[in-house]
Amino acid sequence: MDVAIIGGTGYGAVELLRFLHNHPHVNVKKVISHSNSGTDLADVYPHLTEVADIQMSALEVDTLAEEVELVFFATPSNVSKNVIPSLVEKGVRCIDLSGDFRLRNGDKYQEYYGEEIAPWQYIDKAIYGLSEINKESIKEASILANPGCYPTATALGLIPAIEQGLIDSQSIIIDAKTGVSGAGRGLSLNFHFSEMTENFRAYQVGVHKHIPEIEQTLSELSHENIQVIFTPHVVPMTRGIMSTIYADMSDEYQTKQLLDIYHSYYKDHPFVRVRPEGVIPATKEVYGSNYCDIGLYADERTGKLIIVSVIDNLVKGASGQAIQNMNIMYGWDEKTGLDQLPIFP
Ligand SMILES: NC(=O)C1=CN([C@@H]2O[C@H](COP(=O)(O)OP(=O)(O)OC[C@H]3O[C@@H](n4cnc5c(N)ncnc54)[C@H](OP(=O)(O)O)[C@@H]3O)[C@@H](O)[C@H]2O)C=CC1
């Protein structure tokens, strides 16, 4: 199947290429670049020389629709909402790595993304691509809203606890950390080497755009209006997200009991690995892979459940999850092209 990637010179796009290179059913026919059309991708990313080089082109919707069946958008927010409607009308399926089609509340979109939401007929079509809860609807998606990185790690850590009523859903506090590649390839002073190295900072406290996304997912799952406290931090590493979550337990559970529930919930989900009692995952243990690893501790002393969930932000948090969703949309094994070990050390 021929596909295209838009946002060619960004990290999400180049990570899509890394996995699609080994995908048996997919050929990357076009890489579209806003800033570098006409340039060879290997001139921007020399590691692709001779193995995955392609000349980038400018976006031309009619031609694209004739050439490919599926388009991945690895563009900043407020870009895909202006292009996806016309591609979908021409029968092209779209997977959007950005946040444009994730929220179903126009006021929240305006508040957190600073612009008007996409036209409602397209928001209504969009399927939120967290396959661990939405697999059936993903199969039919014409617009697939790939989840954000923090919402992926956080929701996967919380879903069994919310579904089984193991915690008080109004007591959730999420303390999350990301590597610098989460901010994309663009330059900014905060990510300058000397501002970043040996440093650790919280940012967008109380106002981060992933707050409404996390709340939407958890609220839909529980059929109640859940609010969370979410504080993101950036740490001096390239890849990885760790979401450490605290919530009041609804009963006097022991860690082993909760782990059994989590194991049973995720038994048919190949990319979620629940760690044994006493083992808490680290970001490097999922580096470069599509896994989400989860560790739990039921703190009987304070009555809190502590959940640690780790992903690679560029893989399960973005491009890997997008490919997993594509596999489900086309009826292929969801592990196709993604079945590789984390890079360690
Ligand atoms: N990095 C991460 O860990 C994650 C990222 N995401 C989301 O995925 C998307 C891509 O992220 P990422 O690849 O990291 O970001 P980057 O900033 O690395 O890349 C985005 C690319 O989009 C293109 N672009 C920039 N401005 C415009 C514009 N106005 N119109 C069209 N294209 C434009 C540029 O490529 P070119 O000029 O070549 O077209 C740019 O390199 C974003 O929405 C991001 O929030 C989601 C989860 C995790």
Ligand SMILES: CC(=O)N[C@@H](CCC(=O)OP(=O)(O)O)C(=O)O
């Ligand atoms: C360090 C850093 O800036 N990380 C980014 C990660 C989020 C992201 O990529 O956003 P979407 O998935 O919603 O598009 C941020 O906090 O905005």
